[in-house]
Amino acid sequence: MASHGPAASPRIEVRKTYKLYIGGAFPRTESGRSYLVSAADGTPVANACRGSRKDLRDAVRAARAACPGWADRTAMNRGQVLYRVAELMEGRRDQFVAEVAQAEGLRADRARAVVDRAIDRWVWYAGWADKIAQVLGSSNPVAADYFNFTIPEPTGVVGIVAPETSSLLGLVSRLAPPLVTGNAVVVLTSETRPLPAITLTEVLATSDVPGGVVNVITGRKAELAPVLAAHGDVDAIDVWGVADAARRDIELAATDNVKRIVRRPAGVTDARFDWLDDRAAERPEWIAAYLEMKTVWHPIGV
Amino acid sequence: MRESDTGGARLIPRPATEATVNPGIMPSVTSDTTKLRPWSGDRAPAGWGLGDGQAIPWEYAPAPESRDVVTVKDRYGLFIDGREIQSSDKAVFATVNPATEEKLADVARATPADVDRAIRAAGRAQKKVWGALPGRERAKYLFRIARIMQERSREFAVLETMDSGKPIKESRDVDVPLAAAHFWYYAGWADKLEYAFPGRVARPLGVAAQVIPWNFPLLMLAWKIAPALAAGNCVVLKPASTTPLTALLFADVCRQADLPPGVVNIVPGPAEIGMHLVSSPNVQKVAFTGSTGVGKLIHRAVAGTDKAITLELGGKAANIVFEDAALDQAVEGIVNGIYFNQGEVCCAGSRLLAQESIVEPLVEKLKDRLSTIRVGDPLDKNTDVGAINSRQQLEKITELVAAGVAEGADLYQPACDLPERGYFFRPTLFTNVAQSHRIAKEEIFGPVLSVLTFRTPDEAIEKANNTPYGLSAGVWTEKGSRILSMVRRLKAGVVWANTFNRFDPTSPFGGYKESGFGREGGMHGLHAYVRLEDR
Known part of the structure; x- marks a missing residue:
């Protein structure tokens, strides 16, 4: 009686379907389209969703709905929730290292350094949640009998065109600053290197970040970034990952509803930016870019 | 903003006596003197024979502020590189006293070449002089400017009132003192920037292109120039074309203060000159205060560049009065x-x-x-509401008020006499206003109040935030926790609780949503004029 034991046949790997992340769920693109994602060395890796305008609009709606709840969390709670993202990334460290190495063509030790820094960056920004108001807020000594103070509040829905080159560390460095103060975010991932971002959504989904607070779309930036920029219910847009040649058109589209436009510093290129440099890549100004300052007056008297 | 007109036929109706002049534009007025309800303390005694509840017809003797304190020149030049010069094509435009419709002066109209020249002067001064000056020396210049503005405060106030139409008691007690205070406040920051941005080094941006409106001409100039100079930038400022005079008087203050040439440049002109200024590749910072429509154009002009930009745009503020408010104070x-x-x-x-x-x-x-508000001569010290800034603005207000009536809201205007000449409009109040009415949605920029109602705090928030604007809001209630919960939920950059329209140089001001971004005033106002570097 011949039996074919497990050792006799190689196990067939269960592959992952890479999906979008909208409102806490993992839909495939409504358009039914995909595009082939290759490793840095050109080896085909997977089909990623080629997200559509409709996917993007769904993501903005989910973000808008999630805004008030996230903004109303206490600052300490938001800090803990984002710290937990770091905890869960730590548990998936080897997976991230493999994906980043594959996507960015890095040697293992370099990929490890990148992933470690991405995890640590969450920790750095998470710690700002309950401190930024004390650094950026103020009590204002007006020349009359009024109590006058200024407090920061989240801008609302933020669109992020993620860095094209740094698929995970660059993304985390742009994503954490708006999140920590209570904004909700729609991310357009690196077009050529989207897979680490999708794995990050799996971490977000199993952390305590409420559904809709982060929404992630993969696809063609040339098709989707103008839609994100022109969307009337997006309050701010990070154009870091927009190619220089396209930046003016994207920014023009963003002016229709007076969006806050957040840019790379002058002279900085996406491909050359050193995300491992904490002094350059960890900036309270990047948190401030997605804050509105609210000033309150009240008379002092009997 | 367009060129101001000089003279010409008056298009503007006077509701009380001239409703028949323009029946198509101006609705009839629902009030007359017999319906006025005077202050409770001001009811006429029966012996006066005025009838029950009649207002005491107080007569106010004229109390005109003297014009002697200011010498209005026939002609004003551009202020470029420390000198007053003609425009390159010798063109001028007239600026008009909106209370009399009389021409005050001819003002040089900057050409694009003049603007470029001003930008070059500012760039040179920034690199060679101002940017290299230690902060404590910059501070002393700014303190000097503040002091000179205080010394010449009445001159500024009278000129501001003549050129803009605002009441002298406001220019004297609000605009000019606040403008001087703004320079005073930012003077002290010039040598303390390291404390404003802990862990960072604040560098100036370079040349700031600044375009300001006509409603607070001198005060907006101060809001723009003081923080820019404190941080080490030089400026080219375009005042509004209907109100250039106090900016040009400020040029004289710069000369008196011995401010180095080119640090401040002033280029009056029409809107195209403002667009040319902000579009220049040789400015590093753009700051604009004005309408949301023009703000979007300016935002477009800097799209794709590395220029820093702040916009302070329009508003449609909700002033929310709860049933437990102190009503007389709320009024x-x-x-x-x-x-x-x-x-x-x-x-x-x-x-x-x-x-x-x-x-x-x-x-x-x-x-x-x-019924007790006094509308009239802006130079009269008793005047509460002066002249509308321009014929164009008066037409816009008139058109929107007519739209309010046409859409079904109920109009009320007190029966006060308006001067024969000049651009005046009665204080106006609309009741039965729906959120869909134009007068509830559009920024009127005139003395027109729309009254809407609500039942619950949730409904108040819903209505207050139901606008693309988000500049300011007011809350009136005696309950502290309610104030703070409303403050948290209102999408507005300034919330006045049990007060309204208060301003101070230490107090950051600016909008949410389509009311713009960036803040003016306070430490936050410095941020708009610096580039932060690592230590």
């Missing part, structure tokens, strides 16, 4: 909120949201109060 705040500066205020409380249970007594008290 004063509502009046100040919408009739201050003829309502030509971006943060004006133009939408009154009154809780349903008190809307009737509140509106009655408002009507009483409106």
